[in-house]
Amino acid sequence: MTPRAKTPRNSGQRGGHVLRRMRASTVYLLLSIGALVSIAPYLMTLNAAFKPQSTLLSTQAWTPAVPATWSNFTALWSQYDMSGFIVHTAVVAGTITLGQLVFTTFAAYAFARLDFPGREPLFWGFIAMMMVPQIVTLIPLFLIMSHLNLIDTYRALILPYVFGTPYGIFLVRQYFQTIPADLEAAARIDGAGTWTILRRIMIPLSKPILATLATITFVNTWNSLLWPLMATSSERDEVVTVGIAALQGQFASELHILLPAAAVALLPLVAIFLLFQRHIVRSIALTGLK
Amino acid sequence: MSANIAVTGAASRSRAARRNRRTRTTLEAYLLIAPSLFGFVAFLVAPVVIVFVLSLFSWNLIGSPQFVGLANYRRMFTDSQSWHALLNTAYYVVLNIPMQTVLALLLALALNRKMRGSKLFRVVFVLPWMAMPVALGVIWNWFFDPRSGIIDHVISLLGFTGPNWLTSTTWAMPVIASVNVWQYTGYTMLFLLAGLQAIPQQVYEAASLDGVNAVQRLFRITLPLLRPALFFVLVTNVIGSFQQFDTVFVMTQGGPGQSTTTMNYYIYQQAFQLFHAGYAATLSILLFAVILVVTFVQFRYFRKRTIYDFS
DSSP states (O other), X not given: OHHHHHHHHHHHHHHHHHXXXXXXXXXXXXXXXXXXXXXXXXXXXXXXXXXXXXXXXXXXXXXXXXXXOSHHHHHHXXXXXXXXXXXXXXXXXXXXXXXXXXXXXXXXXXXXXXXOTTHHHHHHHHHHGGGSOHHHHHHHHHHHHHHTTOTTSHHHHHHHHHTOOHHHHHHHHHHHHTSOHHHHHHHHHTTOOHHHHIIIIIHHHTHHHHXXXXXXXXXXXXXXXXXXXXXXXXXXXXXXXXXXXXXXXXXXXXXXXXXXXXXXXXXXXXXXXXXXXXXXXXXXXHTTOO | OHHHHHHHHHHHHHHHHHHXXXXXXXXXXXXXXXXXXXXXXXXXXXXXXXXXXXXXXXXXXXXXXXXXXXXXXXXXXHOHHHHHHHHHHHHHHHHHHXXXXXXXXXXXXXXXXXXXXHHHHHHHHHGGGGSOHHHHHHXXXXXXXXXXXXXXXXXXXXXXXXXXXXXXXXXXXXXXXXXXXXXXXXXXXXXXXXXXXXXOHHHHHHHHHTTOOHHHIIIIIIHHHTHHHHHHHHHHHHHHHTTOOHHHHHHTTTOSTTTTOOHHHHHHIIIIISOOHHHHHHHHHHHHHHHHHHHHHHHHHHHHSOOXXXX
């Protein structure tokens, strides 16, 4: 009896094993296709940027750029002040990111930990404004900035976003609330003030969320087009997005100019991302948890 | 007697100290939120107030605004282009969200297991998220170019000829949507994966004891339990998609005809190309209202269902 009963179960297990192996390879195949699709545009753009103008149109996107040439980049730089665009963008994005980190930490701490009159209405006022689409604020911002005579300056780009966003404050406040209050109470008994607590306890324990905030802010600012398009108009403060949009308008079919420009615009963020990827991937998911 | 006095003295002193500490905390709190509060009021609350005021004015961005009453609103309701732009935006959202969410879900389900290379896959899938939409527009223009583009080349290898994607009123919008699907699928996947990983293993163990098959497991267990994460990505992605501008600006400038003119693009045109800034303000209020309604509907739909909480 026993041996007979054993046989079918064994074969069933073997069948299940094969099935599981097949399923695992299907999963790998699916994921690999996804991964390839995710990086192909980056690789093809970078590749095309190094192809000589003559072969850029005649060869396929996946044909490697051999021999590689810098001539497209030289042509691009001679036409356009790409270095200027990048410096302007880095200054704007860097200032906004730094400002948001500091001011958001301050506000999030007050909302998370300090008991003060007006806290709840103020906090919910911030939250309510998260729903406002950006475009709603932009025409009035243009009005405000032109009244202050700031149109076409760095300040017009920086001021509206440097003080933080409701979303950022919400994000960091939620994280601060998960830090045990006992730590802080103990420090207060030892005579630590708010400044010390922020510097010695809250900030060191909140590195993942602050890294997330910094990444999201920097990426969003680096990539943002609409407000810079409205608020700037001269080479003195134009950012990369506006520059590339202008290039596209001017050199619509000259890929040997456009593709290197796209590569130059994309790569700084990829480089930053690869440096911090471990933090970023883990912490992006944090932003979805309430 | 003297002990009594000492006690009341100490009590009033500590009450005063407490009041002092409260005042100090309040002062400190307002100092801490002062910069954010200033930015919030000056660059978010004030603009929202101004936009409603501006919608009652005619303004060419340079001169001083002229009061016109409700003329901009009357114009909005009779302007067929504004409805066209709204429909285009809705069409873009409908093309974009289901495809992106289903693909993200498939990837998340595939990654939700112990396997080699899962961290690497996650990093690679997030790479598109940070790409500059303007640069992507340039790259997609190249991909979909009828002469040198990779898409038409692949199609011709299969023995077909591609349509002129970006000059076709049928295909231009799906191409715009494909940029967005490429960009945000991996990012959306991360949230869904986090949601999947929050589902306790015991639920699946119990189900397998009851002889539940794979299809039932997906539709009866995984998806209902993933509802909070799905809700989050749907609400945020829908709000984002309603604001499409960059890709349209670089790839099609709203054309051919008006076929890819989204609300944001139409508002930009009205304000900065036609200098009807007051009318543009009115249109932005319409977009705001539409987003509010759509979000409200999503909240209603999702709240009707049970939410499972394992925390």
